[in-house]
Amino acid sequence: MNTATLHETTAIAAAVAAVTAAQELLLIPLSKLRPSSRNVRKSGGTSIPELAASIARVGLLQNLNVVLAADGEHYEVVAGRRRLAALKLLVKRRKLAKDFEVPCLLGSDAAARTVSLTENVQREAMHPADQFEAFADLVAEGRPIEDIAADFGVTPLVVQRRLKLANVSPRLLADYRTDAVTLEQLMALAITDDHAAQEAAFYESPQWQRSPEALRDHLTHEEIDAGRDALAKFVGVEVYEQAGGAVRRDLFADAQNGIFLTDAALLESLTKEGLMPVAEQMRAEGWGWVDVAPRATYADLHQFQRMRSKRREPSKAEAKRIAKLEAQQRKLQDRLDDENEDMTDEQAQTMQDEMDSLGSELEAFERTLVVYPPRGMATAGAVVSLDHMGGVIVHRGLLREEQAKALREQERGGHSADEEAEDDSGQRETKLTISEKLVKRLSAHRTAALQAEVARHPHVALVAVVHRLALRVIHDAHYGSPINITANPQDRLEQYAPDLAEASAAVGMRQVREAWGKRLPSEPDALFAELLAMPQQELLSLLAVCVGFTVTAIASREDDAPAAALAHAVGLDMHAWWTPTAAGYFDHVSKAKTLEGLQAFAPGEVNRLGKLKKAQISSEAERLTAGTGWLPAMFRAPEVTPADVASAEPIGEVQADAENHEDAHATA
Secondary structure, three states: OOOOOHHHHHHHHHHHHHHHHHOEEEEEEHHHEEEOOOOOOOOOOOOHHHHHHHHHHHOOOOOEEEEEOOOOOOEEEEEOHHHHHHHHHHHHOOOOOOOOEEEEEEOOHHHHHHHHHHHHHOOOOOOHHHHHHHHHHHHHOOOOHHHHHHHHOOOHHHHHHHHHHHOOOHHHHHHHHOOOOOHHHHHHHOOOOOHHHHHHHHHOOOHHHOOHHHHHHHHOOOOEEOOOOHHHHHHOHHHHHHOOOOEEEOOOOOOOOOEEEOOHHHHHHHHHHHHHHHHHHHHHHOOOEEEEOOOOOHHHHOOOEEEOOEEOOOOHHHHHHHHHHHHHHHHHHHHHHOOOOOOOHHHHHHHHHHHHHHHHHHHHHHHHOEEOOHHHHOOOEEEEEEOOOOOEEEEEEEEOHHHHHHHHHHOOOOOOHHHOEEEOOOOOOOOOOOOHHHHHHHHHHHHHHHHHHHHOOHHHHHHHHHHHHHHHHOOOOOOOOOOOOOOOOOOOHHHOOOOHHHOHHHHHHHHHHHHHHHHOOOOHHHHHHHHHOOOHHHHHHHHHHHHHHHOOOOOOOOOOOOOHHHHHHHOOOHHHOOOOOOOOOHHHOOHHHHHHHHHHHOHHHHHHHOOOOHHHHHHHHHHHHOOOOOOOHHHOOOOOOOHHHHHOOOHHHHHHHHHHHHHHHHHO
16 A cells, blocks of 8 residues: 655645745736747647637636746746737737736746646647537527627637537537547538438448548438539529528538538529520520420430531631630640649649630530521420530430431432431530540550551551552552551550550550560571561561551541541451540540540439549549440541451460460471
C-alpha cells in the first residue's frame, strides 16, 4: 500500500503554498500588456475576429498569465496570446479603451515557460458533438439563433449547421463520438431529419458505399438536384419556388449546390410551359407536327427516321465565328490533355464546363446551317427538348414509321426515298466532336491494329505493294496508297498514343519482328541468298510483316478514315485490338461526348452520371462499357470482313513460323 509519510506530506504542502504565494491576480491596463517570446505556442493564432466578437458580447471569461517585463513597467503574456490579440482588435475597432483593465495572473519569471506549457498541454478540447448539442440546448432555452451567432462571433448559418448536426440520429452521433462515423458523413446524412432514413442509409449500405456523396444520393434519390438536372437549370429554382414548388436545401453545400426539388410533376409542367414558344416557332417553320419532350433521350429518338438534310455553306461572319469557337475548344482540350499541366480538380471541371458551353454554341450554329426539302416538312415533325446543360435543343426532320412509308410512296415517281428519309441510327442532326490530339491517339491504335492485320494477310500485303507500284509506275501517281514503298517502318506511334507500347497489336508486331530478326542475316548479300532460297509461302509471310510495318493511317479529324480500303480488305475489327478506358478515351473527351456514348451502351445511367464530376463520369463510363462491345465513331467504320479473312494467319502463328524456320535452318 502506497502511503505518504508525515515528512512527505509536509513537503508537498509547503511546495503548493510556495507556488500559490508566488502567484497574484491583478487588473492590468491593456496598454501595458505585450506578447512574450516565452509563450510555447508558436502557431494557431486563428479566428481572432470571432474571439473578439465573443469577448465583446459575453466578456473575457479566462484571465491571462503574465510575468513582469525587464523594464519593470510592462507585462509579458506567457499564456493567452489569442485573447490578447482579440482584446487589441477590440481597441482598434474602438470597442474597448486602451487602458481597459485585464484580469491577469502574475507568476514568477522562472516559471514562465512551465506556466505556458501547462496551460496548453493540460487541457482537453471539447468534442464537436458536445458543441452541437450545446447549441441545441441554447435554442431550447429560448435564445434566438442570431443572438447565439453574435455571442460566438459566427454567422447564423454556422449556428443552423450546428443545430442540423445536433438533430442527427442519436445512434449516429454516438458512433461519431467513437470515430465510427466521420463528420463529412454526418453532414451528408443531415440532409434529412428522418432518423430512420439516416440510419438505414448508413447502416444498411456496404462500407464502400458510405461516402458522403453516396449517402446524400441515397437520401435524395427521389428528388431532383437543382444544380445538375437539365429541367431545373432551364426553369430556375426561383421560378419553381414562386410556383409553389417545395425545396430541400443542404445547409452544408455552397450557394450553387445542395438544392433539391421535390415536385417533379410541377417542374415538368413549368419546363413544358417554357418550351412552348420554341414549339410555336417550329410550327411556324412549317413542320407537320411538333412535340415537347424535355427529357427525350437518343434511345427515344431512335424510333424515328429522319429526313435527309443538307448543310448550307456558312456566311463569312458565321464561318469566322465557328472557326473561333473551334480554336477555343482545341486550346482548352490541349490543356486538359497535357499531362504536364498542373491544375486542381476544380480548375479542370471549370475548363470542362467551358468546353461544354463552347460545344453547345457550336451545335447551335450547326443547326442553323441545316436545311430540309420544303415538300417533306409538312409530313415530318420536330421534338423540342433540353440538353444535359439545360439548353434548348430541337430535333428536326423526324419521321414516324407510317409517315416515312407515305413519303416513300410520294417519291416513287421521282428519286429514291433514301434521299429523303434515313434511319436515325446512321445520322444525327448534330454531332459532338473530339480533339485532334485524341483523334491522333485513337488513329495510332488503329494503325497498329491495321499493321498487325496486314502482317496476318500475305495476299493483301502483296496486293498493297503491287497497288502502290502500279500507281507510281503505271499512272505516275504519288498519292492514293497507304503503303510507304521506301520501307520506312511506322513504329513510332507512341508519340501519338503513350499507352500504345502495351497494346496487343504493338506487342505482337514487336515479337514478330524480333523473331525474324533472329533468323535473317543482316549482311545484304547473305540476306538476298536466304530470301532466294526461301519457299514462296514463307517469303509471302515475311513480305506481309514488312508491309505491315510500313502502314500509316494517322488521322487529324474524327471523320477521316485513312487506309479504309486496306482495313476493309483485312477485315479490321477494332474490338479485337482496343478497349475503351478512362485513361485511353473518356478522360480526353468532353462530358457531353461521354454522356453521348453512355446513351448507346448504358442509357439508364445517363441521368445519374450527369450529376457527377468529369473524373467520376470517366471512371464509371469505363466500368459500364466493359463487355458491351461499344467503340467510338472512329473505330466503327464499315470495315466488313471479306472472304479473304478466312485465310488470315494469327499473329502468334506468324511469329511461331519465323522461330520454327530459324530452328530448322540452324539444324540444317
